[in-house]
Amino acid sequence: MDLNLNPNDLAFRDDVRAFLDENLTDDIREGARLTPSVRSPLAPSRAWGKTLAKKGWLCHAWPQEYGGPGWSPVQRYIFESECALAGTPVLNHMGRKMVGPVVMKYGSQAQKDEYLPGILNDDLLWCQGYSEPGAGSDLASLQTSAVSDGDDYIINGSKIWTTGAHQADHIFCLVRTSSDGKSQEGISFVLFRMDTPGITVKPILTFAGDHDFNQVFFDDVRVPKANRVGEENKGWTVAKYLLEFERGGVAYSPQVKASAQKLAEIARQAPVGGGAKLVDDPDFRRKMSSLEIQVTALEMSERRVMGALSQGQNPGPASSIFKLRGSEVYQAVLEAAVKAIAYYANPYQPEAYVPGNNVETIAPDEAVTASSLYFNQRAATIYAGSSEVQRTIIAKHVLGL
Numbered sequence: 388m389d390l391n392l393n394p395n396d397l398a399f400r401d402d403v404r405a406f407l408d409e410n411l412t413d414d415i416r417e418g419a420r421l422t423p424s425v426r427s428p429l430a431p432s433r434a435w436g437k438t439l440a441k442k443g444w445l446c447h448a449w450p451q452e453y454g455g456p457g458w459s460p461v462q463r464y465i466f467e468s469e470c471a472l473a474g475t476p477v478l479n480h481m482g483r484k485m486v487g488p489v490v491m492k493y494g495s496q497a498q499k500d501e502y503l504p505g506i507l508n509d510d511l512l513w514c515q516g517y518s519e520p521g522a523g524s525d526l527a528s529l530q531t532s533a534v535s536d537g538d539d540y541i542i543n544g545s546k547i548w549t550t551g552a553h554q555a556d557h558i559f560c561l562v563r564t565s566s567d568g569k570s571q572e573g574i575s576f577v578l579f580r581m582d583t584p585g586i587t588v589k590p591i592l593t594f595a596g597d598h599d600f601n602q603v604f605f606d607d608v609r610v611p612k613a614n615r616v617g618e619e620n621k622g623w624t625v626a627k628y629l630l631e632f633e634r635g636g637v638a639y640s641p642q643v644k645a646s647a648q649k650l651a652e653i654a655r656q657a658p659v660g661g662g663a664k665l666v667d668d669p670d671f672r673r674k675m676s677s678l679e680i681q682v683t684a685l686e687m688s689e690r691r692v693m694g695a696l697s698q699g700q701n702p703g704p705a706s707s708i709f710k711l712r713g714s715e716v717y718q719a720v721l722e723a724a725v726k727a728i729a730y731y732a733n734p735y736q737p738e739a740y741v742p743g744n745n746v747e748t749i750a751p752d753e754a755v756t757a758s759s760l761y762f763n764q765r766a767a768t769i770y771a772g773s774s775e776v777q778r779t780i781i782a783k784h785v786l787g788l
């Protein structure tokens with residue numbers, strides 16, 4: 388198949404570039420550049436999310452009937468690539484990429500009316516209540532209970548590793564509504580506000596020192612049954628559908644490619660003595676070439692599958708392939724960046740991540756967040772299903788083994 392862009396795609400790419408030139412302000416770009424973690428801080432993310440929403444491009448993968456721009460998969464891919472190369476913030480995608488598609492497919496009309504416009508306009512921030520202290524990879528063993536009480540459920544239990552729970556105004560949550568039969572059979576999928584009485588959010592700091600995720604406790608939290616998405620005890624089907632989107636569909640390579648370009652820049656700047664730069668070192672050049680091949684292979688595979696995806700189709704189990712390769716190649720690029728910066732990667736200067744700071748950084752400008760990104764992105768092969776779990780899915784559902 389033809390992996391080159393046709394004239395329409397090239398014209399679209401130019402439109403996107405013009406939009407980015409005009410709207411990606413220095414403040415937003417700076418906030419994105421100083422991102423130490425998996426997602427960008429709230430201020431630049433929301434500013435950029437609102438800019439995209441105003442243009443109608445925030446939920447660019449949504450069908451037109453729900454307010455999407457009607458782009459082809461190739462256009463979506465071009466957009467993601469141009470954004471990554473231009474250095475836009477990494478947005479919280481739990482609304483637009485995860486719960487949004489779920490509400491479209493399984494939600495009632497009332498739920499569509501209530502939630503989709505807010506996601507489209509970037510007015511709602513979501514968090515994901517799947518994992519529990521005793522239920523991670525083996526998600527179906529979750530124990531948070533939802534007991535029927537008239538028109539409501541009374542929810543008790545705890546969720547853990549809940550990214551952004553301290554900022555979110557809503558949660559989508561898996562709860563146990565029955566203990567009969569197989570563990571997958573008694574699960575329901577509910578949505579509720581994070582300011583509902585009975586919810587406590589306690590921070591968990593990452594190894595890199597950032598506050599990204601939390602443990603969330605539910606003590607007699609009353610949630611209307613009308614907030615359940617799909618049938619009672621059939622939430623496992625809904626949960627799996629959402630995971631296909633969480634694992635990313637086919638758009639890992641833009642961010643990985645942008646990081647590889649940053650690595651090349653670091654290598655061009657890093658002195659190795661005698662006036663030479665790291666990029667002149669044959670061993671490091673070999674390393675960079677190997678990474679470049681892996682990034683290109685990822686990109687070509689994504690573009691091949693993307694070309695075959697019809698609009699509105701869900702990504703399917705093949706998303707596990709991209710989740711696996713995308714996260715592993717990304718980690719390899721970030722590791723190479725830390726090695727390239729060598730001693731200067733070690734100092735811990737979180738105050739230098741604050742946009743507008745006047746901190747004199749020890750690391751060179753282009754490398755100031757390299758170590759934090761490296762440490763935080765160790766999580767990429769764990770969250771949204773670990774690499775081992777992805778390999779099992781690929782073996783069973785893609786390769787049919």
Ligand SMILES: Cc1cc2nc3c(=O)[nH]c(=O)nc-3n(C[C@H](O)[C@H](O)[C@H](O)COP(=O)(O)OP(=O)(O)OC[C@H]3O[C@@H](n4cnc5c(N)ncnc54)[C@H](O)[C@@H]3O)c2cc1C
Pocket residue numbers: 425514515516517518519522523524525547548549550551600766769770771772773774775776779
């Ligand atoms: C940064 C980050 C953000 C996260 N955000 C969220 C969030 O917002 N919401 C949420 O609900 N969860 C979130 N998670 C949780 C994440 O989904 C879980 O960590 C993940 O599913 C793994 O579960 P676990 O940590 O309990 O590890 P376990 O399931 O205990 O796994 C431990 C190890 O055993 C391996 N393993 C487990 N089962 C198998 C198997 N069957 N075959 C082979 N190997 C296996 C795993 O690969 C892993 O290496 C987040 C995690 C991280 C790191």
